[in-house]
Amino acid sequence: DVKVTQSSRYLVKRTGEKVFLECVQDMDHENMFWYRQDPGLGLRLIYFSYDVKMKEKGDIPEGYSVSREKKERFSLILESASTNQTSMYLCASSRVGTGAYEQYFGPGTRLTVT
Amino acid sequence: DQQVKQNSPSLSVQEGRISILNCDYTNSMFDYFLWYKKYPAEGPTFLISISSIKDKNEDGRFTVFLNKSAKHLSLHIVPSQPGDSAVYFCAAESYRDDKIIFGKGTRLHILP
Numbered sequence: 001d002v003k004v005t006q007s008s009r010y011l012v013k014r015t016g017e018k019v020f021l022e023c024v025q026d027m028d029h030e031n032m033f034w035y036r037q038d039p040g041l042g043l044r045l046i047y048f049s050y051d052v053k054m055k056e057k058g059d060i061p062e063g064y065s066v067s068r069e070k071k072e073r074f075s076l077i078l079e080s081a082s083t084n085q086t087s088m089y090l091c092a093s094s095r096v097g098t099g100a101y102e103q104y105f106g107p108g109t110r111l112t113v114t
Numbered sequence: 115d116q117q118v119k120q121n122s123p124s125l126s127v128q129e130g131r132i133s134i135l136n137c138d139y140t141n142s143m144f145d146y147f148l149w150y151k152k153y154p155a156e157g158p159t160f161l162i163s164i165s166s167i168k169d170k171n172e173d174g175r176f177t178v179f180l181n182k183s184a185k186h187l188s189l190h191i192v193p194s195q196p197g198d199s200a201v202y203f204c205a206a207e208s209y210r211d212d213k214i215i216f217g218k219g220t221r222l223h224i225l226p
Binding site for chain 2: 004009031033035040041042043044045048050058090092094096101102103104105106107108110
């Protein structure tokens, strides 16, 4: 059974704190993604990675960075958390290549920045 | 500019009836279209997909129709069941990269 796990389901942080969100997949997928989901805005891509140490900006990378040191792990970093980063954060992974390789999602981390 | 649009934020359907969720896209270069289902406090799960060279794909109660000339696809759920109440995301991808473009989602309520 495929699995994408995220380090926390709920997180409360203060403005200005550095925040780490961890994601691990056990499917040996090459691609990993970080999204945020907000009401009325759907899923927006923050960053994705198609290989270890490789990363590409998505649609809304400002205020975020990522790290992929191992194939199975993809971390999202909020360098200095702000209230407008309060959101549901979703990690996903997929195989590389052509075709409809659907993405498998983790359960999400609901982050509140106060 | 939104490449994948779901113009109905919510939809209510009586249990047992057909649910039809609609999606429009602007990029004719998309090769695959996917539907995801999301329950609160869970990640989205893949539901069904369709290649751009087909016009219909069916999986049990779920059927996706693609009209390339109109750049429109729809998901039909029949019969609708209470467990179908969720947010449904339409998505599209191309062979050129592995990114999926998601719509904003439609919240489906199945009424008893």
